Amino acid sequence: MAGHTVYSGTYTGRGSEGIYRFEIEDDGRAGAPALAAKIANPTFIEMSPCGRFLYAVSEEREGSISAFSVEPDGGLKLMQSLPTFGANPCHIALSPDMKFIVVANYSGGDVMIRGISPDGTLSADPVMLRHDGRGPNPKRQEKAHPHGATFSPDGKFLR
Numbered sequence: 001m002a003g004h005t006v007y008s009g010t011y012t013g014r015g016s017e018g019i020y021r022f023e024i025e026d027d028g029r030a031g032a033p034a035l036a037a038k039i040a041n042p043t044f045i046e047m048s049p050c051g052r053f054l055y056a057v058s059e060e061r062e063g064s065i066s067a068f069s070v071e072p073d074g075g076l077k078l079m080q081s082l083p084t085f086g087a088n089p090c091h092i093a094l095s096p097d098m099k100f101i102v103v104a105n106y107s108g109g110d111v112m113i114r115g116i117s118p119d120g121t122l123s124a125d126p127v128m129l130r131h132d133g134r135g136p137n138p139k140r141q142e143k144a145h146p147h148g149a150t151f152s153p154d155g156k157f158l159r
Helices: none
Strands: 004-008 018-024 034-038 044-047 053-058 064-070 076-083 089-094 100-105 110-115 127-130
Touching (some): 004 044, 044 089, 053 076, 053 089, 064 089
Antiparallel strands (some): 044 053, 053 064, 064 076, 089 100
16 A cells, blocks of 8 residues: 655755655655745645645744645645735644635734635635733733634634
8 A cells, every 4th residue: 555645844944945745654664855845934734635735834924824736746836825914823724614724823913814715725815813912921921922723613613
């Protein structure tokens, strides 16, 4: 039986260039990683349930989200890259029906929601949800720092 293709996001720099692809054989052996897509700091990636699309955030001061199509050979083809309108995006979640994607902007203190088209591309106009407030440690909790956002199993709520 054939192995499984695995994708890994990375912090770029020091030799890393983006998203890597490698194979894990049924016996657990991993093949050598190969660069699948050159992208800055793709620290969180999410594969669509159908396996045709992969989404990645670029954890940068001016964050972005990229949509890739997964090619038959396992390569990634960039379809689009759009701003997250927040700093340091760190998490992505897909709605159960694959109609929406949510991104948590850690340093921005907000989350962004975009629609997903049947072809895997993302809508141009996002919805932004801003979190206000601060934590008890003023040195590092001067504002909200969302680490993630997910959809409820039925897709009706964001948590």
